[in-house]
């Protein structure tokens with residue numbers, strides 16, 4: 001299907017729904033990390049918006065780090081770290097911050113990478129979790145929203161680099177309206 005055939009579709013999560021979920025997550029993390037100083041690792045680029053908004057609501061001390069991976073899709077090839085974290089992770093608690101867990105390949109690679117560097121816990125928080133698309137089992141500790149098998153954009157999520165700047169999350173729908181039907185099942189229409 002060509003790029004031109006995709007259309008920006010319905011709002012799946014409004015900016016106020018997103019804000020509320022992030023506030024709830026921050027409250028939970030504020031309790032669970034009250035006595036520690038974890039390293040928050042934001043996965044570039046998509047998770048930047050989520051990581052910034054979340055971190056502004058956190059009341060505990062943390063180090064903020066960024067990691068960038070080369071693109072890899074559907075198990076073809078291995079991920080390569082293009083930009084690594086700068087903090088020494090040995091004996092540090094790590095909280096990976098993702099925008100979406102889809103096939104799970106990115107997260108699987110990251111969890112394994114960080115587990116080799118620290119003896120302490122590696123946890124994961126994500127704005128969106130899409131379990132229907134999983135091809136590898138990964139443990140997601142905190143997910144703000146679960147979504148069905150739809151392609152979404154906005155609030156950091158892109159389609160070929162576009163739409164990251166939308167304040168809300170919208171579906172990118174195909175001309176046959178498949179995503180719209182799924183949204184109806186979610187009670188969103």
Ligand SMILES: O=P(O)(O)OC[C@H]1O[C@H](OP(=O)(O)OP(=O)(O)O)[C@H](O)[C@@H]1O
Pocket residue numbers: 043044045046047071072098099100101102103104105106107158
């Ligand atoms: O579970 P997966 O199938 O691995 O997909 C999830 C990953 O894919 C997207 O990033 P992408 O590599 O597109 O880069 P970006 O964040 O720079 O858009 C998204 O931001 C996650 O990091």
Ligand code: HPA
Pocket residue numbers: 100102150151152153157158159
């Ligand atoms: O639904 C999505 N939108 C944007 N980027 C993504 N990467 C995996 N799934 C998605």
Ligand SMILES: [Mg+2]
Pocket residue numbers: 043044045046047099
């Ligand atoms: Mg990403």
